[in-house]
Amino acid sequence: MEAMPSGTGAEEPLAGLVLPEDEPQAASWRAERITDVAAVIAERIGPRRGRPAIVAVDGRSAGGKTTLTVRLQAAAETIGLSVAVVHTDDVAWYESFFGWAPLMSDGVLVPLHAGLGVRYRPSAWVDRGREGAIEVPASVDLVLLEGVGASRRELTGFLDLSVWVQSDFVEAERRGLVRDATLGVNGDEDETREFWDLWMSEELPFLAADRPWERATLVVAGTPVIPLAEDELAVADPVT
Numbered sequence: 001m002e003a004m005p006s007g008t009g010a011e012e013p014l015a016g017l018v019l020p021e022d023e024p025q026a027a028s029w030r031a032e033r034i035t036d037v038a039a040v041i042a043e044r045i046g047p048r049r050g051r052p053a054i055v056a057v058d059g060r061s062a063g064g065k066t067t068l069t070v071r072l073q074a075a076a077e078t079i080g081l082s083v084a085v086v087h088t089d090d091v092a093w094y095e096s097f098f099g100w101a102p103l104m105s106d107g108v109l110v111p112l113h114a115g116l117g118v119r120y121r122p123s124a125w126v127d128r129g130r131e132g133a134i135e136v137p138a139s140v141d142l143v144l145l146e147g148v149g150a151s152r153r154e155l156t157g158f159l160d161l162s163v164w165v166q167s168d169f170v171e172a173e174r175r176g177l178v179r180d181a182t183l184g185v186n187g188d189e190d191e192t193r194e195f196w197d198l199w200m201s202e203e204l205p206f207l208a209a210d211r212p213w214e215r216a217t218l219v220v221a222g223t224p225v226i227p228l229a230e231d232e233l234a235v236a237d238p239v240t
Contacts, residue, residue: 030226037072
């Protein structure tokens, strides 16, 4: 990977991230304006080829993926790209935690690669009466595929590039528990903790085996590593 443009922030980390032992820590973090990052992504995906470009934003739970995706979407639109977002959680809704790859490929990625728009209602949506659909117009320039496992091995042939969001494991857990308890999505505080532990019992071995950081085009910090301005990201070269 060629170097990203030189940024304005400090390059020395504030502190090392706490990571599971299988994940190597990124080094030489640098501050980059998010519009510059979006511009480099646009340059790397190149001109439109009859279908949207597909960029995965992958990382651990509560590690900053959704926040980064929202910011990347806004930055990409600022430089003139039309953007749609697909969340793996929507495809995986009431499926096994990480058994949704065939649904994502057949329902979303195969049509996009054929230059077709997507209006997909996974079977669980139909069976459980969830309204709406996962929709992506064929005309968009860029699809951001966001979620844990978005860049998993089974999907790499569909991806134009991928971003790994590296985050402090302890801080991500704290944020995740606070978020889920506040939203009440998994019950009360004890039930939230129980669900988080259940999820981690599958996420940790899944990521340890899949090692998505090794296929990432770019690594972005999801928790603080260096001082940043409001319009900046902490960026590093891929980890191996």
